[in-house]
Amino acid sequence: MSDVHFERIALIGIGLIGSSIARDVKQLGLAKHVVVSTRSEDTLTRAEELELGTEYTVSAADAVRDADLVIVSVPVGASEAVAKQIAGSLKPGAIVTDVGSTKASVIAQMAPHMPDNVHFIPGHPLAGTEKSGPDAGFAGLFRDRWCIFTPLPDTDTAALDRLKAFWIALGSRVDDMDPEHHDKVLAIVSHLPHIIAYNIVGTADDLETVTESEVIKYSASGFRDFTRLAASDPTMWRDICLHNKDAILEMLARFSEDLAYLQRAIRWGEGDKLFELFTRTRAIRRSIVQAGQDVDAPDFGRHALETKK
Amino acid sequence: MSDVHFERIALIGIGLIGSSIARDVKQLGLAKHVVVSTRSEDTLTRAEELELGTEYTVSAADAVRDADLVIVSVPVGASEAVAKQIAGSLKPGAIVTDVGSTKASVIAQMAPHMPDNVHFIPGHPLAGTEKSGPDAGFAGLFRDRWCIFTPLPDTDTAALDRLKAFWIALGSRVDDMDPEHHDKVLAIVSHLPHIIAYNIVGTADDLETVTESEVIKYSASGFRDFTRLAASDPTMWRDICLHNKDAILEMLARFSEDLAYLQRAIRWGEGDKLFELFTRTRAIRRSIVQAGQDVDAPDFGRHALETKK
Structure with a gap:
């Protein structure tokens, strides 16, 4: 063409x-x-x-x-x-x-x-x-x-x-x-995920009881998924945080509220609340794969790459 | 063999x-x-x-x-x-x-x-x-x-x-x-990431201003990375939350504290604090890739899989 x-x-x-x-x-x-x-x-x-x-x-x-x-x-x-x-x-x-x-x-x-x-x-x-x-x-x-x-x-x-x-x-x-709607949509599908990823990687980096080398060594059990987003360009992401402040703060507030609910369920041993959420979120992954917005292969298809080595 | x-x-x-x-x-x-x-x-x-x-x-x-x-x-x-x-x-x-x-x-x-x-x-x-x-x-x-x-x-x-x-x-x-140390290490490298992933997917699912179909459609801009962990087995993860409660609650408390700091930096436009964190976390990704605990390909190598279609 x-x-x-x-x-x-x-x-x-x-x-x-x-x-x-x-x-x-x-x-x-x-x-x-x-x-x-x-x-x-x-x-x-x-x-x-x-x-x-x-x-x-x-x-x-x-x-x-x-x-x-x-x-x-x-x-x-x-x-x-x-x-x-x-x-x-x-x-x-x-x-x-x-x-x-x-x-x-x-x-x-x-x-x-x-x-x-x-x-x-x-x-x-x-x-x-x-x-x-x-x-x-x-x-x-x-x-x-x-x-x-x-x-x-x-x-x-x-x-x-x-x-x-x-x-x-x-x-x-x-x-x-609409620009305002775009900014809200992006706040949840992109900006909040990046901020959360940066944050959890920072939290892990700051621990005294678990060494950084342990975090790195055992990262395949979940943590590594976050490190990809947290490796994104710092200047770009600083600017996004500063220039979509209102929508991001709104999403952060909701996220924290939901996390407090989950934390409370863990503290009080409310297994049914945990199970309900963990089941609901699984369906969303399926929809994303069906919509062609992610690969269906387990582990994002990493395994295929890893075994090719 | x-x-x-x-x-x-x-x-x-x-x-x-x-x-x-x-x-x-x-x-x-x-x-x-x-x-x-x-x-x-x-x-x-x-x-x-x-x-x-x-x-x-x-x-x-x-x-x-x-x-x-x-x-x-x-x-x-x-x-x-x-x-x-x-x-x-x-x-x-x-x-x-x-x-x-x-x-x-x-x-x-x-x-x-x-x-x-x-x-x-x-x-x-x-x-x-x-x-x-x-x-x-x-x-x-x-x-x-x-x-x-x-x-x-x-x-x-x-x-x-x-x-x-x-x-x-x-x-x-x-x-x-040591079993107790194992539980702390796993709380940060695995349990917290899964809980955070479940939580953010739940938050996105509950929004009134952004539809679920928008979340799915535009998920490639970051969100989809979280949906993989949030698609993990609900029974397994309910049990983990209930059976590693103390270490998980400790990590959650730290994560939330760090997130409050980040939220405040966004609210007050403190770009230098954001830039410092976003730069530090990038180094950890590099270490994980160097340690052979993740693939070096961009996007977890999804692109290679997607273009093979």
Whole structure:
């Protein structure tokens, strides 16, 4: 398949997400020119070594000049700074989108700086791994994953459709959502899980009675499942926590309330309450596997990988 | 390799763990006779269909008669009942072991019933998946996983060595530990992670603002990692919660304290505290992968499986 969707794409930020987009665009021939831009000279050099684009610059303003599609893939806390940098150089009619995990905050940071003659369409591909940086990306990252758009009230339908067609070409399924609702959904399906994972790994690290080497040695009995999320990019996750504060605090409060209930059931030996919850949650796993959102193989299929060694 | 370790093995309980042992024993030729016993007629029939043993009986007392090695693989809450059933039929000199995830409680339940002329050696293979039942087991489950023994003060060294040699033949690495220390270690590396996973899946299931179908649809952004542990056997986990209460409550208290600290940092926008924790936890993941206790592939290697489809 070779189907040029855009003459020139500017990728602002070339980490896991940006570099995966770059690889897909190159492999599928979705653009004639791909300008890669990142603040770090080292990362830019690495992107060039990996041949992720056709042009490279540390200047976001230079990168977006003449681009038909601008994809901002930076930690959400950097959104406003990028918006300010690119605002004056955007081509009239260009589509500007992002990949941030919080949408209300990104809109608040970027929208005020966007010229009237560009299409600013916030987006969020729900894809990633615990790795980060330009080497971590790979073609196919977005295949069968959702990409959620949170268009503004005045978003041009044709531009939205064009952007969706691009993401569909990357293999994504697309969806629209209200920004506030997106932020609540993500708070429970992504942000709370990451925060909990970071927290439990921190708790384990701080114990005096159990050594760190014991935690590592015996981690296959459950703990290791959490360490993957807790190995995600610290800057990205600091920013998400700070920029989706309200929804995250709401989910944290509910989680803690539920945990107190469970703790009480353990203390008082209420086996029936434990059994009821433990049975209910099993059904959700089944639904996720049925929906094609996780593999059915036991242990996430690790065993297959481990025995291949 | 065909190296008979025991003339006759009795497997009391034939779920994920029992049936995995059975498959290994058969494949490696570690015993001449393998008696499979479980209370459920249906499960016993299934075990027979799967040809997991050489003899089958619903009576645990009958199963252990003449057995040189008895492996009890039942939910830990059933340990005392099994001990009472088998006590009168055990062969003098037999080794009796178990696979339970809590050791102090299993010892308290079983040791008082064990005749003086058998070797009761509590054990715990740190292996498993989220699946349960005789169909879920597979040969090689214990390969490169730890099996921890918590011998009693009067345990015969020769018997312990013989039992260890058996587990080493299954591919396990072996370790000794004090029962109370085992229970604390497992509380953090296994029990707390499972409880937290069950809890967050429950929290997500109970939301009014985010639908269950949204949780399922978008689960790949983090949530799905928790659903695997939360799909584990409810009876087994109810029993663990009830039988390792003190250590679990201690770990839960610490976890909640740490979470309150994190929540406060989010509320007050203390990005440096978040960044410090999120950086520290990343190192632990690296150590686990280096220790060979998890795969290095992103996303637990799911991507490799997904793209194979």
